[in-house]
Amino acid sequence: MAKPPKQPKPGTLAASADRHTCYELAVQSVEPEIDMVSDTFKSIRKRKPRVIREDFCGTANSSCEWVKRSKNNRAICLDLDQEVLDWGIKNNVSSLDPEQQQRIELLNCDVRNFTEEKADIILAMNFSYQIFETRESLRDYFKKTREGLNEDGILFIDAFGGHESYREIKEKTKYDGFNYYWDQAKYDPITGHMLCYIHFKFPDGSWLKRAFSYEWRLYTLPELQEILYEAGYSKVTVYWEGTDDETGEGNGEYFPAEHGEDDPSWIVYISAEK
Ligand SMILES: C[S@@+](CC[C@H](N)C(=O)[O-])C[C@H]1O[C@@H](n2cnc3c(N)ncnc32)[C@H](O)[C@@H]1O
Structure with a gap:
């Protein structure tokens, strides 16, 4: 406990x-993350995504970045914790201009219960889906994300591992x-x-x-890929981080990969196509 x-x-x-300020500075990198999901969606679907649903949104930092990028972008943000949603409204949504604020919605809602609107992209970042600790409950959540996507929608999650x-x-x-x-x-x-x-x-x-x-x-990548397929997704892709030639460290760029390396500690993105 x-x-x-x-x-x-x-x-x-x-x-x-x-x-929350310390968390956003230390943990989140919303600009590269939004670049990654937006560019990947466009390259797979040959169109621009418009509606993002941010599950486990916390302070809705990623969604604020999303609505800033285009007047056609909208975001639906879901979290169960009213304290963190209120912080996001006061500190992040309030710094958007009034027109941008019209295109973002923060809802106190369990990610498994939202059915009102379908999205092009569902984001479930910072490993939050791992709160579903049985394969069955995680599969149920992934099934619900699939139902929550438009016909060509894509779910993006991240994962971490290494010894x-x-x-x-x-x-x-x-x-x-x-x-x-x-x-x-x-x-x-x-x-x-x-x-x-x-x-x-x-x-x-x-x-x-x-x-x-x-x-x-802590789920492994084979487990996550299997559970996403069991939930009905048609194609699951793991994106492994490239290496900076000079430092030997990750370079922040992620590429589709079928095999990884025995890094002591890694983070990947995963896309699951409906
Ligand atoms: C690790 S934080 C993620 C914050 C943000 N997505 C990020 O990338 O940094 C997890 C959040 O999930 C929320 N949460 C946990 N279970 C939930 C559920 N079933 N439905 C909606 N939100 C949930 C918590 O309140 C918390 O704000």
């Missing part, structure tokens, strides 16, 4: 920090004004269940401990 967030000491930098992802380790990354910690606190090899936290540490030594917590099953 996840422990609750720890309240920071009053008067510290952590006490005045906003966990480091099975270890109980904390990884630190430095950002302007804070350090970000990805904490793989518990992994159960029998069930695949995993408990992870995000913490932030500030220059005065104060912490936002357990600012976010995640409990999910």
